[in-house]
Ligand SMILES: Cc1cc2nc3c(=O)[nH]c(=O)nc-3n(C[C@H](O)[C@H](O)[C@H](O)COP(=O)(O)OP(=O)(O)OC[C@H]3O[C@@H](n4cnc5c(N)ncnc54)[C@H](O)[C@@H]3O)c2cc1C
């Protein structure tokens with residue numbers, strides 16, 4: 181039997197939806213028994229949310245003050261201890277999971293499979309390489325523990341309706357002191373979250389300034405959408421780093437993605453391949469974004485966006 | 495700060511349109527332009543800036559790859575690295591194996607800092623730096639967008655999903671770099687000439703005591719599924735109509 185441990189991602193209050201997507205991925209492994217590990221300073225609330233997810237058998241809590249911030253160097257040895265009787269350990273392909281899981285894998289002396297897209301068997305998966313331009317089927321040795329990150333855009337969140345047991349564990353693991361949390365700056369949180377929003381409005385270099393970029397915030401507000409950006413827009417300082425969509429930014433799968441003044445470089449497209457509907461607005465009819473767009477409109481964004489907004493208001 | 499090690503991977507240039515081999519055995523590499531992984535240029539640039547800020551640290555570029563990887567290491571030397579080490583192998587190397595190899599080099603070189611890219615744009619694994627840090631039992635600071643050194647410590651600002659996070663780490667440590675850390679310099683012609691005289695040592699996995707054997711099996715490689723060609727609309731009114739029909743607004 182396969183025993184799959186999923187490392188929960190949370191902010192101390194809420195379970196990140198990426199965890200429920202990992203559950204769906206793990207559930208695709210037939211005969212898998214799913215445990216969620218929640219590490220934090222006080223994880224009661226988050227553990228309850230994890231226990232309510234469908235398909236989850238048990239939740240283990242590891243509460244200690246050093247776990248208040250998810251430092252990979254401190255989390256990894258604890259995950260290794262929890263993984264002792266598991267065959268698989270999964271984490272989300274988010275900045276949290278990508279930072280942590282390879283450290284876990286190396287401590288265990290096993291390779292990691294990054295960004296699982298589909299489950300072909302208990303040790304056989306598809307994953308993207310070359311910015312999503314080559315999909316590789318990889319097979320891992322069933323005799324070893326399998327460590328993986330789950331490409332969250334490839335899976336729906338597991339529904340509620342579970343009733344897992346919750347157990348608190350104290351681990352006798354000495355944590356390193358060589359890594360210390362200092363602080364964080366997070367972007368505005370009143371807007372929908374880019375990674376889970378059903379609609380995303382995204383802007384590129386064409387916006388020309390941080391001021392002009394605000395046009396998109398207004399449009400997004402009308403649509404109830406999150407706001408994303410191309411690398412060029414982030415590099416130029418028009419948008420914050422956490423808004424970058426693409427190979428090296430966020431990989432997202434909204435119902436609707438509206439790309440405005442974005443050319444459609446492969447590194448950008450790999451981040452939006454799973455969007456249900458892609459809308460592109462660009463003044464260049466030859467822009468590569470139109471090759472993947474479901475709906476395209478050629479024209480000047482500075483005319484189109486205000487007009488679009490006006491029609492939406494009606 | 496005496497020595498900084500920078501890992502430089504030879505990868506298919508980011509501008510190349512990737513084509514999968516019809517037999518599914520991988521991607522076409524014949525005659526394809528190869529370059530330094532873009533993140534590794536940023537990693538090297540950061541090391542060079544630390545050196546030039548007066549620390550005068552020695553910057554050592556290290557790569558694992560085929561004999562032609564010397565080209566990318568020469569580029570690193572032309573950018574300003576002091577010397578280079580090529581661990582030559584014809585096998586494709588997995589991140590865990592790369593990390594073990596870099597650990598062996600780090601044990602010989604004893605660097606204060608090891609810089610790597612956050613990911614290689616061929617395998618998109620995003621693993622090697624974290625694995626090296628684990629095996630070396632040292633701190634890791636991934637996705638760095640700012641690095642400030644302060645004696646035996648570094649303060650690193652990291653690009654994370656929610657914004658920016660700052661951590662403090664003791665040296666020696668591993669740092670993997672993100673896009674916004676710096677803008678790498680262009681190589682000038684005289685530097686290319688100078689680079690030819692800089693030392694480039696070639697060693698092997700065997701000499702370092704690391705097995706190159708793959709632990710994961712790549713069963714097949716295929717192109718991604720293509721999206722259906724969409725419709726073009728002529729104005730905003732039509733755009734709104736189409737989106738309404740699709741139930742999107
Ligand atoms: C290692 C690496 C990783 C990368 N990772 C990412 C990533 O994660 N995400 C990402 O996005 N990029 C990434 N890139 C960068 C990518 O290659 C492109 O450079 C970038 O996506 C271009 O951004 P853009 O489309 O905004 O700018 P441009 O390519 O300059 O496109 C601007 C577009 O706006 C259009 N335009 C101009 N004016 C108007 C107007 N008034 N109205 C309407 N349209 C107009 C133009 O026709 C053009 O198509 C990466 C690159 C590298 C090397």
Ligand SMILES: Nc1ncnc2c1ncn2[C@@H]1O[C@H](COP(=O)(O)O)[C@@H](O)[C@H]1O
Nearest residue numbers: 501502558610611613614619620621622
């Ligand atoms: N074969 C290699 N040679 C040199 N550097 C490498 C190699 N493999 C990985 N790296 C380094 O590790 C980083 C992350 O690679 P990866 O984990 O494969 O995404 C790269 O940006 C390089 O700095």
